[in-house]
Amino acid sequence: MSKNWWKILGAVLVIYTTVAGLLLGVPHLNILNETIRNLYFHVPMWFAMIVLFSISVFYSIKSLSSKSEIDDLRAVESINVGIVFGVLGLVTGAVWAKFTWGQYWSFDPKQNFAAISILLYFAYLVLRNAIDEEQKRAKISAIYNIFAFPMMVVLLFVLPRLQSSLHPGNGGNPGFNSYDLDSRMRAVFYPACLGWIIIGYWIYTIRFRIRSIENKQL
Template identity: 80%
Template sequence: MYKSWWKILGAVLVTYSTIAGFLASVPPLPILHQSIRNLYFHVPMWFSMIILFSISVVHSIKYLSSNQQDDDLKSVQSINAGIVFGILGIITGAVWARFTWGQAWSFDVKQNFAAIALLLYFAYLVLRNAIDEEQKRAKISAIYNIFAFPMMVVLLFVLPRLSDSLHPGNGGNPGFNAYDLDSHMRMVFYPACLGWILIGCWIYSILFRVSSLEKNKQI
């Protein structure tokens, strides 16, 4: 039980932030109105994705130095989990955009770059499936992943800031800070971020254990 404390904590935080996200009061802001509640779901999805991709690139580096098969499995399964959260991030963002910008996909610069960043990791999975030889697949995938990660960072955090965007914090728009993220929202937003990150790591650990068992059966 003591080894699973972080899983319990993740489940508690997600349950709390979900209930509070729908029921707790939010500041009366123009344009956003009640849709600002999506902040508790949309942003944590992206944070979870980035953490999982970070875990993946660490294991890719470890694989190139150790050639341990477990590092390759951990790398690919953290990407599988990260992609799920990336898709959820795009879906929740599209729903939010529909109610605040008037359409689900307005080809906003950050929307476009986020989609491209996610496609980089879909390409990673395609690359793995195209190579049959196990060690060659693991090595090439690790090298690709090491280059894909900084590209993802640039696409999500650097390029959008160089042009106008409807997203908060870009193109002169104020970010979610003292302007609209009051103390009551922080009490829900921060636990939501931590909770979803822990759930993402839990999902990744389950995927790794399943793939490891399947691997052992084949030997």
């Protein structure tokens, strides 16, 4: 039990933020109205994705020097889970956009660059499947991942700020500030981010263990 405290914490935080996110009061803002509750789900998906991709690039760098199959496996499994959270971020963002901007996909710069950043990592998986030789696959995919990560950061946090955008915090459009994100929302939003990051990491560890067992049986 003492070793699993963080798993319990993650589960409790996600349950708490899901219930509180749907039931507790929120600021009544024009256009957003009750849809602002999606902040508790949409943004944490991206934070979890970025943490998982950070783990993957760490192990990709490590695998180049260690040439360890374990490090390579950790890198690819963290990307597999990170992509799931990235897709969830796109879906929750599209639903939010439908109720605030009028359509699921308005080709806003933030939406476009977010989609491209996810495609970068789908390309990583395609690249791995295209190479049969194990050592070569690990090396080339690790190098690709090392370059993909900073490109993802630029696509998500730099380029959208250089263009006009409907998305909060980009293109001169103000982000959520102390007026929008009051104390009630902070009490749910911050735990939600931490909770989903922990759950994402938990899923990654499960996938890694399963793949490790499968590889030993081959």
